[in-house]
Amino acid sequence: MKANDLLTIGDLARRTGLSVSAIRFYEDKGLVEPMRTGGNQRRFLRSDIRRLSFILIAQNLGLSLAEIEEAMKGLPHGRTPTAADWKRISVTIRQRIDTQIAQLDKVREDLDGCIGCGCLSLKKCALYNAQDKWGESGKGPRVLR
Amino acid sequence: MKANDLLTIGDLARRTGLSVSAIRFYEDKGLVEPMRTGGNQRRFLRSDIRRLSFILIAQNLGLSLAEIEEAMKGLPHGRTPTAADWKRISVTIRQRIDTQIAQLDKVREDLDGCIGCGCLSLKKCALYNAQDKWGESGKGPRVLR
DNA sequence: CCTTGACCTCAACTTAGCTTGAGGTTGCAT
DNA sequence: ATGCAACCTCAAGCTAAGTTGAGGTCAAGG
Numbered sequence: 492m493k494a495n496d497l498l499t500i501g502d503l504a505r506r507t508g509l510s511v512s513a514i515r516f517y518e519d520k521g522l523v524e525p526m527r528t529g530g531n532q533r534r535f536l537r538s539d540i541r542r543l544s545f546i547l548i549a550q551n552l553g554l555s556l557a558e559i560e561e562a563m564k565g566l567p568h569g570r571t572p573t574a575a576d577w578k579r580i581s582v583t584i585r586q587r588i589d590t591q592i593a594q595l596d597k598v599r600e601d602l603d604g605c606i607g608c609g610c611l612s613l614k615k616c617a618l619y620n621a622q623d624k625w626g627e628s629g630k631g632p633r634v635l636r
Numbered sequence: 637m638k639a640n641d642l643l644t645i646g647d648l649a650r651r652t653g654l655s656v657s658a659i660r661f662y663e664d665k666g667l668v669e670p671m672r673t674g675g676n677q678r679r680f681l682r683s684d685i686r687r688l689s690f691i692l693i694a695q696n697l698g699l700s701l702a703e704i705e706e707a708m709k710g711l712p713h714g715r716t717p718t719a720a721d722w723k724r725i726s727v728t729i730r731q732r733i734d735t736q737i738a739q740l741d742k743v744r745e746d747l748d749g750c751i752g753c754g755c756l757s758l759k760k761c762a763l764y765n766a767q768d769k770w771g772e773s774g775k776g777p778r779v780l781r
Numbered sequence: 782c783c784t785t786g787a788c789c790t791c792a793a794c795t796t797a798g799c800t801t802g803a804g805g806t807t808g809c810a811t
Numbered sequence: 812a813t814g815c816a817a818c819c820t821c822a823a824g825c826t827a828a829g830t831t832g833a834g835g836t837c838a839a840g841g
Contacts, residue, residue, distance in 0.1 A: 501817065511818090512800055520798095530807045532818055552743065556798075581747060588744045592737060598697060599733045602726060646787060656788085657830055665828095675837045677788055701828070 497526070497534040507543045514543070520556055522546060522563065545580075552584055553591070642671070642679040652688045659688070665701055667691060667708065687711065690725070697729055698736070 504511045517523055518533070523542055525533040542563070549559045562583050565576065649656045662668055663678070668687055670678040687708070694704045707728045711721050 499818080510800080513798085515819095516799060528807085530818085531820095532807065550798095585744070585747055588740050588747070592740050592744070595733050595737050595740070599730070599737070602730060602733070644787075655830080658828080660789095661829060673837085675788085676790095677837065695828095 496537055498537065498539070500525075500533045500535070503535050503539060503543065506540050507547070509543060509547075517543070517546065517556070520560060522556065522560055549584060552587055554584075554587065641682055643682065643684070645670075645678045645680070648680050648684060648688065651685050652692070654688060654692075662688070662691065662701070665705060667701065667705055694729060697732060699729070699732065 498506070500511050500514055503509075503514055507514075509517075514523070515533075518525065523535065523539050525535045525539070528534055545563070546556075546559055549562065550556070554562070562580055565579055567576075643651070645656050645659055648654070648659055652659075654662075659668070663670065668680065668684050670680045670684070673679055690708070690711075691701075691704055694707065695701070699707070707725050710724055
């Protein structure tokens with residue numbers, strides 16, 4: 492502990508498992524907003540450990556950094572998130588998970604129905620057509636996630 | 637129908653919904669292997685329609701082109717895949733789906749357990765630690781899937 | 782025969798999420 | 812006072828999965 496409660500970028504990296512460059516990158520993206528010392532070095536609040544942990548979890552669930560930033564608008568910089576903050580934000584995530592599971596269940600069902608038919612007919616195959624639900628707003632596979 | 641059974645790249649694009657450039661790109665990656673005319677234009681077999689459909693489906697399920705190529709090693713070029721081919725290959729996909737669903741179920745469970753606790757403790761939070769299973773073999777979030 | 786749309790190659794650009802490197806500064810311990 | 816690890820910025824590079832564009836060729840109908 493360095494007397495005051497501020498963390499250097501290296502400290503934060505060690506605490507979160509992120510690389511220093513990744514943390515700087517997240518700052519660029521507006522996900523953390525450290526202060527600066529007189530000599531221009533970053534100094535983070537302890538609450539930023541939680542912010543970054545949250546980012547890691549959300550990323551894990553397939554949210555993009557842009558989506559995470561959006562979701563974190565509700566989380567004030569400079570304060571450790573409370574149970575209420577967390578609950579509010581977790582709704583987004585919960586929905587995301589539910590949707591993903593539902594989609595996968597459907598695909599699995601279709602796949603089981605398809606095994607053995609070997610059709611892959613562009614017109615009839617449920618699996619193939621399932622794609623259209625994803626493929627909205629694009630001409631080709633551009634899905635990328 | 638152009639007398640013979642060969643398709644131009646444009647035909648194939650129309651039949652699959654892919655763009656011409658995407659099909660060329662897939663050829664680069666070794667996913668299709670068209671013949672050439674005397675004038676160096678590509679000519680595809682009808683069976684390539686199915687190959688490409690398969691790629692679309694697999695991509696949909698989150699497989700990368702590299703993984704798809706791997707899975708398709710079992711599918712001979714120049715023959716329309718049979719039900720048996722399809723079945724063999726679909727095992728890979730089925731496993732993939734099962735794994736994904738299981739992971740999401742676990743995360744959802746953890747999330748439900750976590751809502752209200754607001755912990756996000758790096759040491760204790762099940763959600764955070766769930767990440768380690770993903771995060772193998774890397775120092776930071778590089779998941780990118 | 783000739784026109785014209787479809788095709789060819791190759792190189793460069795795109796987005797997301799970072800990493801790596803060059804060249805320079807800070808700050809803490811001795 | 813000084814050494815040196817850790818910090819700084821900015822630019823360039825990386826991967827995936829394609830797209831876009833320039834400059835040029837092919838082939839089929841009229």
